[in-house]
Amino acid sequence: MSSSFHPPAPIQAPALIQAPALIQAKVLEGIIHAAGLTRLEASRLLAVEGLRLDSLSGQNGADGMPPTIPLATYMRLFDRLAQNTGRPTLGLDLADRMGPGLVGPIGYVLLCSPTLGAGLEAFSQSVFSIQGVTSFAFSRLRAPMLTYTISDEDMRPRRHDVEFSLAYVHHLARQALDGAFAPREVYFEHARVGDLAHYERFFGCPVYFEQRANALVLDEADLARPTARADPTLATMLRHYIALMDRRDAAPSSLSETVDQILSGIIGTRAVTIGDVAARLDTSVDTLRRQLRSEGVSFRGILRRKRAAMACRLLQESGLSVLEVASRLGYGETASFTRAFMAETGEPPLAWRRRNRWQG
Structure with a gap:
């Protein structure tokens, strides 16, 4: 166990909207594809939650937005997929098979920001936060840290989503620095399922479980490093587009x-x-x-x-x-x-x- 871990508080209070929280269906579609399921296997998996395979990749709706599914449904299906395939570390294993487009423009912002720190800060402030239920917080207090939080305690089982989310950010950071990146430590709130050595090989650092938060502990020197595909002009344009979409989707909360x-x-x-x-x-x-x-x-x-x-x-x-x-x-x-x-x-x-x- 890590000796003294104090997760950072979120940088600002995120806005919440009424339940249910939704996630773009293409995220689940990408996970199913990366897991190697046949169409029949995928159809059977989705039928448990009343979904159809073609609904995940359907055209944008009348509002111009891509199809979505409830976040809780996504988490249950992720867990069921891991059980059906007998892969206890499925979330971890699939992360490095995903491209930056899985999370939309913000994935490319991370890759083309001038430094890794700038990319992670932009990532934590953008649309990867799902309607106030999930969020990333980037903090430089004490040790630099990127923390992933699911605030709705009823959203469970969540282990595969948590491991996938942190592993995916790790994967993008490695891409941004041409593979020469590893966190100092990794923390997970849940208990360990699977071989500890497998986790530590993936992240390239010590990994601790049953911690107070889900987090990547980073090295300040890595955050200052320029990204391999730095393009500040493109990063600015994409962030402007994301800001417009944020305002479009915003809704009041209690x-x-x-x-x-x-x-x-x-x-x-x-x-x-x-x-x-x-x-x-x-x-x-x-x-x-x-x-x-x-x-x-x-x-x-x-x-x-x-x-x-x-x-x-x-x-x-x-x-x-x-x-x-x-x-x-x-x-x-x-x-x-x-x-x-x-x-x-x-x-x-x-x-x-x-x-x-x-x-x-």
């Missing part, structure tokens, strides 16, 4: 959803207060309380539910003890965590884990 998203980047790093959230929203504590009351919620209630949801995910997908889960969520003692957990779920943490432990 304040409680935004608070929930912010908590994803704070819980586990230190004791959480309403002042932390108010500061990120550039407002006062009194104003934040008043606005939450107008939505019929309180900060204390949002925090309690968020902690319980995070606890459920950790109990289901990790091997952490109840004491370790309580500590990670900021509780001073197991008893207070157990009381809060029972208030939200109706049963003690160990009983909940026995009934819900993920077997995938």
Whole structure:
């Protein structure tokens, strides 16, 4: 385990919109193709979720946008595909078979930015963030780090998506630097499934599991290196296009959803207060309380539910003890965590884990 890891808080509070979160269908199509499925195998896989193969590669709709599928559906299918093919590290294994166009223009922005650091910063701020549910945060505080967060705790199983997402960014960074790149360390929140040596060969560095965040820890010297395909003019044009698309897709969210998203980047790093959230929203504590009351919620209630949801995910997908889960969520003692957990779920943490432990 890494000795002292403190994930960075997101750079800014991302905007959320109403569920369900969607992902472009071409991402799932690319994964199915890279996995080597026949049309019949792919059709059977998709039929479980009521999807058809031709719907993934269909033409843009009346609004000019490419076809999409629910993000939760994509994650379930990714996990089912790994089970059907008997490949426990499928997300990791498929990442280096994908081109930069998988995520749209931002993939090319990363490759043609003047430096790797500039490319990763642009990547973290762009449309790879899926409707506020997933996001990348690039930080140079302490050690340079790129963190991948899924704020909706009900989005699981998520292991293959997480491993694929970090491995894909690693793959793009290697392309940008002509293969001469490796992170300093890699962190995953979930428990390890598969050979540790396989992960460390892929990333070229130590890999740690059951950490506080999913992250690539980077080297400042690598971030300053020029990319092999640097084209600042093209990068600027693509970023302008992406900004226009961001505005087109933008939609309002409730304040409680935004608070929930912010908590994803704070819980586990230190004791959480309403002042932390108010500061990120550039407002006062009194104003934040008043606005939450107008939505019929309180900060204390949002925090309690968020902690319980995070606890459920950790109990289901990790091997952490109840004491370790309580500590990670900021509780001073197991008893207070157990009381809060029972208030939200109706049963003690160990009983909940026995009934819900993920077997995938």
